[in-house]
Amino acid sequence: MSFSLADARFQLVRALGLTRRGLASLRTRGLRATWQRVTAQLGVLAPPTQATLLAGDTGPFAPFTVPYADSPEVTIVIPMHGQLEQTLACLRAIAAHPPHAPVELVVVDDASPDATPDVLPRIVGLRVHTMPDNAGFIGACNAGAALANGRYLLFLNNDTVPQPGWLDALHATFARQRDVGIVGAQLLYPDGRLQESGAMLRRDGQAESRGRFDDAEHPQLRWCADVDYVSGAALMLPTALFRQLGGFDVRYTPAYYEDTDLAFRVREMGLRVLVQPDARVVHVEGASAGTDPTRGMKAAQVRNRDVFAERWREALATRPDDPVVAGRVPRAGTREVLIVDNLTPVPGRDSASLRLVNLMRLLHEAGVHVVFLPADRQHAGDATRALQALGIEVWYAPHVRGMARWMQIHGPRFTHVVLCRHYIAREFLPLARRCAPQATVLFDSIDLHYIREQRGADLADDAAMRRNALRTRALELDVVRRSDATLVVSPAEAEVLGRDAPDARVEVLSNLHEIAGAGLPFAQRHDLVFVGGFRHPPNADAVIWFVREVFPSIRARLPGVRFHCIGGDVSAAVGALAGVDGVVVHGHVPDIAPYMDGCRIAVAPLRFGAGVKGKVNLSMAHGQPVVATPCAAEGMHLRDGEDVLIVEAAADFADAVVRLYGDETVWSRLAAGGLDNVRIHFSLDAARATVERLFLDDGAAGTYGRPSRNSAAGRLTSR
Numbered sequence: 001m002s003f004s005l006a007d008a009r010f011q012l013v014r015a016l017g018l019t020r021r022g023l024a025s026l027r028t029r030g031l032r033a034t035w036q037r038v039t040a041q042l043g044v045l046a047p048p049t050q051a052t053l054l055a056g057d058t059g060p061f062a063p064f065t066v067p068y069a070d071s072p073e074v075t076i077v078i079p080m081h082g083q084l085e086q087t088l089a090c091l092r093a094i095a096a097h098p099p100h101a102p103v104e105l106v107v108v109d110d111a112s113p114d115a116t117p118d119v120l121p122r123i124v125g126l127r128v129h130t131m132p133d134n135a136g137f138i139g140a141c142n143a144g145a146a147l148a149n150g151r152y153l154l155f156l157n158n159d160t161v162p163q164p165g166w167l168d169a170l171h172a173t174f175a176r177q178r179d180v181g182i183v184g185a186q187l188l189y190p191d192g193r194l195q196e197s198g199a200m201l202r203r204d205g206q207a208e209s210r211g212r213f214d215d216a217e218h219p220q221l222r223w224c225a226d227v228d229y230v231s232g233a234a235l236m237l238p239t240a241l242f243r244q245l246g247g248f249d250v251r252y253t254p255a256y257y258e259d260t261d262l263a264f265r266v267r268e269m270g271l272r273v274l275v276q277p278d279a280r281v282v283h284v285e286g287a288s289a290g291t292d293p294t295r296g297m298k299a300a301q302v303r304n305r306d307v308f309a310e311r312w313r314e315a316l317a318t319r320p321d322d323p324v325v326a327g328r329v330p331r332a333g334t335r336e337v338l339i340v341d342n343l344t345p346v347p348g349r350d351s352a353s354l355r356l357v358n359l360m361r362l363l364h365e366a367g368v369h370v371v372f373l374p375a376d377r378q379h380a381g382d383a384t385r386a387l388q389a390l391g392i393e394v395w396y397a398p399h400v401r402g403m404a405r406w407m408q409i410h411g412p413r414f415t416h417v418v419l420c421r422h423y424i425a426r427e428f429l430p431l432a433r434r435c436a437p438q439a440t441v442l443f444d445s446i447d448l449h450y451i452r453e454q455r456g457a458d459l460a461d462d463a464a465m466r467r468n469a470l471r472t473r474a475l476e477l478d479v480v481r482r483s484d485a486t487l488v489v490s491p492a493e494a495e496v497l498g499r500d501a502p503d504a505r506v507e508v509l510s511n512l513h514e515i516a517g518a519g520l521p522f523a524q525r526h527d528l529v530f531v532g533g534f535r536h537p538p539n540a541d542a543v544i545w546f547v548r549e550v551f552p553s554i555r556a557r558l559p560g561v562r563f564h565c566i567g568g569d570v571s572a573a574v575g576a577l578a579g580v581d582g583v584v585v586h587g588h589v590p591d592i593a594p595y596m597d598g599c600r601i602a603v604a605p606l607r608f609g610a611g612v613k614g615k616v617n618l619s620m621a622h623g624q625p626v627v628a629t630p631c632a633a634e635g636m637h638l639r640d641g642e643d644v645l646i647v648e649a650a651a652d653f654a655d656a657v658v659r660l661y662g663d664e665t666v667w668s669r670l671a672a673g674g675l676d677n678v679r680i681h682f683s684l685d686a687a688r689a690t691v692e693r694l695f696l697d698d699g700a701a702g703t704y705g706r707p708s709r710n711s712a713a714g715r716l717t718s719r
Contacts, residue, residue, distance in 0.1 A: 010403050010427060021656060048217045048379035048396065051338055053192055053282055054097070056089030056161040061119055066095045068125030069102030072169060075150030075239065076103055079140035080158040081110040084119060086284065087158040091123060099167035107158075108140040126480050136254025141232070142247040148239050157233040160189075161282040169278035169389065170236045173224060176390055181271025182237045182263055184230020185279035188216060191229050194284055198227030198275030199260075204317045205309030207260065210275070217379075219399050222277050224391040226331065228319075229263035229273060234281040241266065257304040278389040330369040336413045337363055337695060338436070340373045340428050341420035344380035344387070348590065349568055350533045351511055351614015352446045355489075356420065356513035357387070358684060362691045364391050371395070371410070377405075377425050383520070405429060411435030416695055419483070420444045422476040429482055437563070443483035444509075447611025448493050450476050455608035455631070456537060473500075480504045485694075489612040490635025510691055511617045511682050518623035518671065520596030522664045528554075528657065529560045529599040529624075530685055531615045535569035538609035542632075545650075546605040547577045553654035555582050558661060563603075564595055597620035600667070601660055603630035605653060612636055616644070617682050620674030625667055637681050643673035 018033040045500070052388045060189045076094070087107065094105065106127045109116050111134040123454050129147055131140060145153055152174070154167065166185055173183045194216040196209035207229075212220040232248075245265050248258040263273045294456045309316060320332070330336060339360065345353035360370045370392045374380070379396040387394050400406045407428075416433045417439045419425035425443045447524060450473035457465035477500055480486045485505040488494050497506045518524075530546070531541035543565050551563055563575065568588035578585040589595070596602075602619035606629055613632045628638075640646040645656045660667055680686060 010431065032292045048384070049102055049381075050192070050217060051163070053188065053190070053280075054087070054093055054161055055190070056087050056282070056284075057092045057096075061088060061122075063122045063124065064092065065124040066091055066105050066126050067098040067103050069104060071430070072104040072150040072234070074099075074102045074103045074152045074154050074167060075145075075148035076105045076154045076156055076167075077141060077144035077148065078105065078118065078156050078158050079108045079110055079137055079144060081134060081140075082112045082114050082116070083158060084112070084114050084116045087116070088119075090125070090156070090158050090160050090162070093161045093163075097162075097164040097680055099165075099169050099171075101168055103167065104149060107145045108144040110134050110136070110140040115508060137232075138250055138253050139260050141258075142250075145239070145242055145481035150239060152236055153239045153242050154236040155232050155234070157279075157283065159284040160233060161284075163280040163282065166234070166279040167236075169276055170234075173276045173389070174236075174238075177224065177272070177274060179270065179272050180228060180274060181241060181266035181269065182235060183279075183282040184227075184236070184273075184275050185234035186216065186221075186275060186277040187231060187233060187281055187283040187285075190282055194218075194221065195285060196231065196575045197277055198225060198273075199232050201228045201260070201319055202318060203316050205257075205305045205312070205316055206413065214505075216277070216280075217643070219393060219395045222385075223388045223393045224274055224276050224278070225274055227275050229260040230275050231283075232259035232262075233283050235259060236391065237262075237266070241271075241335055243652070246705035251307060252300070252304045254300055256301040257308040258648060261308055262313070262364050264315060274391075274509060276389065278385060288648060334369050335367070335415050335696070336369045336371060337416045337418065338371045338373060338410075338414045338439075339418040339420065339485060340375060342375050344372070344374045344383045346377070346380070346383045348592065349588070350536065350616070351612075352420075354513070354614060354618075355446075355511050356365050356444075357390075358514075359509070359687075359691065360387070360392055361390060362512070362684060362688060363695060366688075366696060368695060369393065371414070373400070373406070375427070375574045379563055387443050403428075404435075407431040407435035412438070414439045416440045416442060418442045418444050418487075419479075421446055421477045422449060422472070425479045425483065425652065432538055441483045442485050442487055443479050444487040445476070445480075445489075445493070447489060447609070448476065448496060449610070451493070451496060452538065452608065454630070455610070456541075459541075459608050477501050480506075487694075489520075492635035493611065507694060509687060509694070511612050511614050512684055512687050513614075513617050513621045513678055513682050515675065515679055515683055516593070516596065516622045518675065522600070522667050524600055525600035525624075527564055527599045528601050528603055529564040529566065529595050530568045530603050530605075531595070531618060533569055534567050534571055534574050538606050539567060540571055540574050541607055542579065542605045543574060545607060546603060546653075547580055547583055549650040550603075550605065550653045550657075551580070551583070553651065554657050557658050561661065564599060566592060566595060592618075594621070596624055599624065601657060602626045603653075603657065604628035608634040612682075617678055620644075621678045621682075623671045623675050625660060625674060627653065627660060629653070637677060639673070643670060643677045645670070 080422050104127060107120055107130060109128060109130045111131050119127060129144060141155055170183045174180050184198060184683050186197045187193050194211045194214050197211045199207050199209050199340050201207055214221060249261050252258040267273055306588055308634050310568055345356045347354040363370050372387060373395050377397040377400050384394050414436050417436055419428050452471050453469035480501045481504060485507055487509045489510045491508055494506045494508050497504060530543055534540045563583050565585045566589050575585055577583050596619060602624050604613055604616050604626055609631055612635050616626050616628055617631055629648055633644055633646050638644045645660060647653045647656045
């Protein structure tokens with residue numbers, strides 16, 4: 001089947017699915033919310049937007065102040081020899097957009113012949129170290145590093161213009177990634193073209209920049225990747241590690257290959273060398289050292305390549321034949337997993353997104369390379385970039401021109417393909433079987449949609465909704481039967497599939513949460529809170545029912561208590577609740593931690609739904625007791641009166657909230673029990689063994705009927 005025919009078939013199946021879901025959404029969400037969902041799915045596929053590059057300020061000198069901390073986390077070392085105008089532009093860029101991390105700036109004046117000694121001391125907060133004689137780039141860097149007070153060292157060329165957020169992105173990588181030794185920035189030309197996103201080496205030691213002159217937003221160049229080395233033009237590492245290694249090796253004096261050699265020594269210690277494209281630095285290549293390899297300091301590049309190649313001959317012998325192609329995919333032998341979902345996950349939007357991102361984190365921590373493909377092919381802005389900063393390879397338009405073509409090219413890479421939600425799995429299963437026949441296909445149900453729809457239909461007593469639920473049941477169970485394994489979020493749903501699809505392999509992979517801790521004590525907490533996105537019908541129904549049927553009784557007995565309603569995609573019906581005395585409809589809140597740590601009680605008044613309720617997990621992970629309906633507490637290993645209060649009728653729900661609001665003893669018992677419940681059943685540590693068994697245990701994968709094997713030899717990089 002040709003690419004065009006396969007893509008046409010895929011688009012037809014997708015269009016039919018969107019039409020059916022749109023009609024169902026009209027009945028449950030209404031016209032406005034449905035139209036928003038349709039336009040989001042069928043919107044224009046715009047290329048990712050890149051912030052306008054900050055240009056270097058090369059105007060006349062006037063004194064200014066650079067950031068300075070008495071106890072810096074990071075010491076920025078900037079070597080220079082002349083080129084005062086470039087150095088000032090670099091310092092002004094840092095001063096205009098200071099990093100969040102506390103820093104100190106050390107400029108090493110390597111015997112500059114211009115006005116540098118007179119000008120730099122007039123910059124407030126800048127430490128200036130003057131070399132008595134010109135020592136070259138390596139000598140200047142090592143001298144600056146000896147003066148560093150920061151926990152981390154950041155070497156920065158003076159012919160650079162760091163872009164806003166650059167240093168914090170580098171710094172955060174050490175916490176986000178495992179076994180990190182060095183992190184480097186993505187270097188850009190002043191016109192926005194990519195200079196390099198790290199570099200790879202040929203077997204003779206010749207360096208090949210990843211992506212030179214390419215699109216800086218290309219999916220294969222935009223994720224935080226392991227590379228052979230990163231340029232010393234913008235390179236961060238722990239100060240103690242640099243000193244342990246003896247600094248840059250002086251055998252490469254005056255410059256060139258010292259950064260490459262440092263990277264190899266760091267990797268020899270079992271640590272990784274990463275490029276972080278979230279950290280963007282404009283580099284005027286050659287401004288400080290020239291570009292002619294036969295003259296000046298640049299001439300050392302050719303000589304030092306031979307010195308480096310001789311020292312690292314054995315390591316270079318393992319380098320791939322074509323480092324340019326190899327630099328766009330993980331190293332040979334790396335296990336790769338493809339995950340496909342409808343939209344790019346936004347952890348603050350819904351529990352399914354949080355679970356999916358944390359699953360990617362667990363896989364990444366286990367050494368698996370994760371590729372994420374959103375079915376809408378949209379670049380989701382900050383959400384996409386957040387995944388890329390974690391090391392996830394995310395694809396989007398215009399680099400995905402057709403799903404069939406993309407799967408044909410990249411399918412051989414994957415040992416596993418995870419298809420989220422039954423309607424996405426239905427669309428992608430034929431492509432996965434055809435283009436990735438070696439892969440184990442896992443259907444991630446998120447929650448069993450047909451169970452949720454059946455319960456919603458029963459609550460509404462709606463015949464049309466019941467017919468739609470039966471249709472969803474047939475489609476979802478068909479996907480279950482055609483997949484190698486199905487992931488559900490609770491033992492309760494596993495039991496349902498045990499009855500409805502007895503021959504299917506079903507695995508429980510529940511919600512995944514980090515333990516935030518106990519938050520504020522009882523006396524410092526006030527009010528009630530609900531968290532949940534309102535494009536999900538059970539959430540809208542829950543808060544409307546709570547405000548109408550439960551909250552008036554609570555408010556009558558606790559007149560000062562407010563109900564905070566938090567979640568995006570607020571419908572007109574939910575928005576109207578803001579007119580009720582004591583009800584605050586916040587909509588989407590970027591940081592919900594203050595409400596988790598500061599509100600006394602969370603309520604989960606769901607009357608229908610399926611799966612495990614992330615809102616309950618989230619509150620418990622913050623030590624916030626929950627009053628929940630039986631539907632909200634389903635499948636969560638909860639004990640009424642020990643971890644949670646479970647009530648169903650409106651009057652009972654109000655009584656439970658009022659009683660808990662005033663009883664510190666019961667409140668403290670539920671807070672502790674909830675934290676233990678999340679730690680035991682829903683933490684990342686609790687899920688680690690399951691994830692490793694599903695994705696790393698070849699024996700377990702083989703029981704699905706398809707042997708799991710690495711298909712590194714088939715990797716392709718065309719679009």
